[in-house]
Amino acid sequence: MTPDDYAExxxxxxxxxxxxxxxxxxxxxxxxxxxxxxDRDEMPDLSGKDAPDRELASWMCAGCPVxxxxxxxxxxxxxDHTVGVWGALAETDRRAVHRLWRxxxxxxxxx
Ligand code: SF4
Numbered sequence: 001m002t003p004d005d006y007a008e009x010x011x012x013x014x015x016x017x018x019x020x021x022x023x024x025x026x027x028x029x030x031x032x033x034x035x036x037x038x039d040r041d042e043m044p045d046l047s048g049k050d051a052p053d054r055e056l057a058s059w060m061c062a063g064c065p066v067x068x069x070x071x072x073x074x075x076x077x078x079x080d081h082t083v084g085v086w087g088a089l090a091e092t093d094r095r096a097v098h099r100l101w102r103x104x105x106x107x108x109x110x111x
Pocket of ligand 1: 066
């Protein structure tokens with residue numbers, strides 16, 4: 001992924017800035033593919049291994065209807081300490097998005 005990709009993702013999430021945490025959590029747990037297609041607890045722990053993490057994210061989240069909501073919620077709750085696969089991104093990619101997402105929110109980019 002490129003810096004432009006990260007910036008575009010952060011910008012895309014602006015539309016969710018005013019959605020309460022509990023609404024995001026409810027939507028993600030109800031509609032997220034990984035919450036009903038398979039058991040996340042049975043997946044291998046690939047945190048810290050970037051390439052496999054990206055492959056897993058690509059495979060696991062393909063077709064999920066709540067990718068943005070999942071990513072928004074993870075950025076809010078875990079922030080820069082995010083690990084594993086959420087929002088169709090590997091943790092290193094999510095941390096890069098988080099910096100730009102935080103910057104936008106701090107400057108009212110969501111308005
Ligand atoms: S985006 Fe990925 S991690 Fe998030 S709910 Fe969908 S399948 Fe699960």
